[in-house]
């Protein structure tokens with residue numbers, strides 16, 4: 528008879544790794560993480576070259592293993608990737624790379640996990656395939672071929688772009704960092720749909736994440752008033768580089784883009800501009816297309832139905848979803864807490 532794993536975790540980046548660590552600590556041995564990447568950490572390695580985390584090393588580690596180096600310094604994306612790879616080796620967490628899960632089904636009291644050429648079986652499943660996999664581009668662009676445009680997840684460095692004016696759409700931290708980087712040697716326009724709010728990375732010599740934790744905001748659950756209020760606020764831009772670049776007139780701020788026709792962008796205040804290329808820093812949409820289980824996803828958007836990562840389908844769990852429980856849920860520093868909660872429910 529085919530081997531039935533106790534738990535299969537789909538995705539072997541920080542969320543899957545945090546989950547795997549908790550389960551192994553609890554004594555679950557029949558455990559496997561499956562991931563299409565070549566190496567653990569590749570989801571960080573593949574991000575844009577200049578990416579430096581906004582969380583300091585002391586807030587960029589998973590439970591049980593600190594990041595090497597000054598805890599107040601900020602890790603590069605490659606340091607983060609290497610840390611995750613080292614973490615998996617340190618705790619000897621079982622994983623199978625170069626393998627994409629294509630379909631998950633439930634049959635009686637176990638799950639069938641299909642990859643391109645294999646089938647695995649498990650009693651429980653944790654989906655850790657990331658909320659940042661499927662790029663979202665708003666449907667505002669016409670005559671697509673007349674203009675070069677990419678999503679921020681495909682951006683690697685300034686040299687990849689053509690010369691000329693670049694419009695960045697989206698005022699989150701990715702849009703802000705890319706805008707600042709490109710403003711060094713070209714004209715940059717940043718289109719935002721909400722008022723920018725800035726938070727310094729350091730306050731009174733301590734990381735802003737230290738203060739967010741002290742103020743009981745970072746890990747405040749969505750079932751608390753504090754958590755609910757925090758969730759309603761748009762994420763701030765961490766650091767002061769963008770503010771400075773706007774002040775120095777290196778970046779021009781425009782409101783929401785409502786239409787792009789050829790190389791002409793139309794903004795919500797009625798203004799228009801000629802541009803040469805666009806970077807859509809407009810975020811991601813959750814993608815659970817691999818789940819083929821009745822009652823697991825909401826019928827309208829295909830979003831996972833869950834409470835704190837626990838699906839109404841027995842044996843199915845999620846980890847790493849934004850606001851799964853708190854702001855920290857989709858951050859390195861918070862995912863371990865959610866993993867602990869899921870482990871407790873899963874092993875009951």
Ligand SMILES: Cc1cc2nc3c(=O)[nH]c(=O)nc-3n(C[C@H](O)[C@H](O)[C@H](O)COP(=O)(O)OP(=O)(O)OC[C@H]3O[C@@H](n4cnc5c(N)ncnc54)[C@H](O)[C@@H]3O)c2cc1C
Pocket residue numbers: 537538539540541542543561562563564570571574578579580581582586587626627628629655656657658659660701817846847848857858859860
């Ligand atoms: C640009 C950017 C900057 C960020 N900066 C910070 C920061 O400074 N600090 C911080 O704490 N957080 C930051 N985050 C947020 C978050 O920590 C990261 O996005 C992190 O990578 C999320 O980890 P994850 O494990 O949930 O998902 P991911 O890292 O996206 O990993 C998901 C994994 O699932 C795998 N997978 C996907 N589909 C399948 C499938 N069908 N079968 C098997 N495996 C699959 C993928 O290959 C991948 O390895 C940032 C995010 C972005 C996008």
